[in-house]
Amino acid sequence: MPYALPLPLAPSWWSRLLARVPVRERRPRLRVVAAPHGGGTAPPTLTELYLARRLDMVRLALFLVDDLPTAEDVVQDAFAAVCRAYGTSLDGLQDPGAYLHTAVVNAARSVLRRRRTARAYVPPHPGAGAPVDEGLLLAEEHRDVLDALAELTRRQREVLVLRYWSELTEEQIARTLGLSRGTVKSTASRALDALERKLAKRTETGR
Template identity: 70%
Template structure:
């Protein structure tokens, strides 16, 4: 069952942040959630698992944007996604034949990599903005627009679990069951966390307006 709360303005902003330039004809839509990324074996009509290259090509930008909402800066988000793909490769190899749902597994890998970054920040007890190299990431102007900046700043003031639940729900558009699987918690925990997080975020955003 999906969380049934009406979409507030900031949730609509998160969803609009998924917009990307139109892909070439026949290419997968990177801003849409692919439940089961599959390619078809034309020889016998059976479906075969995606390769790691397939997953990287179709999901990388989505995962960078997801990570950016969790760690709050794009260079670190790109590192998080690279680490997540590397972890998937080490554990499952290039073929990914043993993964039932590669997309769901990748979500979990990105969330875990983002958690590792945040733990290191807490250990350091101070956040130092990363050095900005030459050139901005392709979607930086979108994510750093004023309204998006306001939402990201408010999200950063929530607890880690609350931020994860809201981003996975309203940006990745996952169901309660999918969020529970990604975070390794019960659906009841997802529901109660979402309720508390919504109240806290609305209060923060109303206070900033």
């Protein structure tokens, strides 16, 4: 069964999106074992983290970069960053899931920066279209939601995706993005208003 949202009511744009996205698999439970000598619990290995979180992280990255092959590259880069920092055993990493969220967001930001730089020098041209495999994650029917998300500021998009897709709390989002909790709350409010307006406009114009 899909996760319940942490808010009492999901915004209407999220309901529209969720209705068209295949039901998310329950996240595999990460291994938690007692550390030797009474040292608390040991983190999962990098392989276990990859198997448990990869698909969810690809979906997260897809909302941020709007391109499945790039989203997959973003997640690979994020796992590589985790490995470089903590090795395959992840010893010393207190919260692997939170660190992975931050790594994916940072990798997506790098992609978007490179994309903006490239567009500044290369005339825009139509893309080749979504690959067939993208249907496994997001159906073509809700392209309007992705397009509207892409029109938000980077911070607004990150806050909404982490809040309503990754289901992080305001405190967790603040840690992931390096913001204050108040900034997260105000950004989410403004972003929801902006997204609702954009989706309403697309509905009225049939775009």
